[in-house]
Amino acid sequence: MTDYFVDSGSVLENKLGIKDQKKLQEIEQDIVTKKTATLLNKAETVFDFNFLLYIHKTIFEDIYDFAGKVRTVDIAKHEASTPFAYAKFINAEAKRIFDELKSKEYLTNLTTQLFIQEIANISAELNALHPFRDGNGRTIRLFLILLADSAGYLIDYSRTSSKEIINADKLAFEGNPRPLLALYKKITIEVL
Secondary structure, three states: OOOOEHHHOOOEOOOOOOOOHHHHHHHHHHHHHHHHHHHHOOOOOOOOHHHHHHHHHHHHOOOOOOOOOOOOOOOOOOOOOOOOOOHHHHHHHHHHHHHHHHHOHHHOOOOHHHHHHHHHHHHHHHHHHOOOOOOHHHHHHHHHHHHHHHOOEEEOHHHOOHHHHHHHHHHHHOOOOHHHHHHHHHHEEEOO
């Protein structure tokens, strides 16, 4: 499995043997929703790259062989001309990102304004990293929810839309972080 697709088509090779994209998306959504619920009740952890890999593995292990594994091919979104991090640089970039997160004490003890700036920044960094063949957005959002919770904040993605998230991620990737910052300002709640 070097290109990740069934019969060199557009459907990702999967453990369920599904060759229809719509059917795969429906089943995947059901499985991911259930697995996400179990991770939301997870005990405290270290917010490092291994934990991001663990989240991806947990929510996608019943569907894809690549669950929890760093991608081995370079990818870009269809509308983007710039690719995400090149596969050969993912581990080095992940080390940089997570070392910086650790040096910032996993965003604990920050004012709300500073927390929002930092969570938007780590969101943009992880999106640009895009370490997995598929499922990056869901994995990153769950990681950020758990990270925020450990720092005393709630990130409520129900206060926005997937279209707004994708647009803000795209603009941040292109060098304009303002919409992503505005999005996290709207969806971040300090827990008293």
